Amino acid sequence: MPGITIGDTVPNVEVETTHGKFKLHDYIGDSWTILFSHPGDFTPVCTTELGAMAKYAEEFSKRGVKLLGLSCDDIASHKEWIKDVEAYSGGHKVTYPIIADPKREIIKQLNMVDPDEKDSSGNPLPSRALHMIGPDKMVKLSFLYPATTGRNMDEVVRVLESLQKASKHKIATPANWKPGDPVVISPSVDNDQAKQMFPQGFETADLPSKKGYLRFTKV
Structure with missing residues (x-):
């Protein structure tokens, strides 16, 4: 699959998010970061996944890890969707930013394009991808799931701990x-x-x- 993969440096693109604009490297700083994409706002599996990330946010924070979501919908859509996510997750707040990418440019640079799925206009959609990025801004691990399969958050925590131990x-x-x-x-x-x-x-x-x-x- 073309695009960035394990061992590559994440491009320092400027992104617009629910927490404002910033460059990826500035956001990552000296921390580990989990960057995860979703096919679309107001979709069932994505809503459960963002809710799960919200529930696990404290676990990631304990391990010095930042979270960063991505979907191709715009900021206004993200902010409305977050209300559904928080309601579904039992009130756990979505404290992490979500990138907007309506022009589908960032998903291409981050290797998060679904090879098969398209929206109603024929535009590419994000895959259900996840990159674990080290403080050196390099990709340490990537998951890629089809739109039909949600991620297992316990597995995300497990491999994160494995990577952090191996780095020390x-x-x-x-x-x-x-x-x-x-x-x-x-x-x-x-x-x-x-x-x-x-x-x-x-x-x-x-x-x-x-x-x-x-x-x-x-x-």
């Missing part, structure tokens, strides 16, 4: 990892280094190859 330690997270579970030590770290870097200790899986590359620890 030479580790990776194994299959089905959840926050609090053991992580695996990077193969680039030998055992002597591992003893220094992980004084809490580590366990090496006993495998037929006896290579000792699967080492678990907690961070």
Whole structure:
């Protein structure tokens, strides 16, 4: 799929949002940022997703993460839609900005164009995309879902914690990892280094190859 992907720097475009105009890099600052797009205002799955983001906003804030939504409708539409989102989410406030992109220019620059969906005028619609952006303004992870499938917020939190831990330690997270579970030590770290870097200790899986590359620890 063309456009920005993992490892690319997010373009520093100026955007108009429900919180005013700003450039993306200024908004991101020194924080992690989750930038997520939606096919349209006043649509069912999108309303549930923005409501879920509002419910989880405090969890993201605890982790030093900013949220930024995007839809191709205009600011006036966004502000009216937010009323529905907040009502559906049980009163949780939408405290994050939502970008307006009626000309469909920003979704192209951010690789958030749905390859199949079009509006009634034949214009492209945003995909249900999500970029996790690091303080260095680079994309660390991207999710892309079809319009029919809503995101799982617990999974968003899970992969965020994985990325943040990996950015601080030479580790990776194994299959089905959840926050609090053991992580695996990077193969680039030998055992002597591992003893220094992980004084809490580590366990090496006993495998037929006896290579000792699967080492678990907690961070």
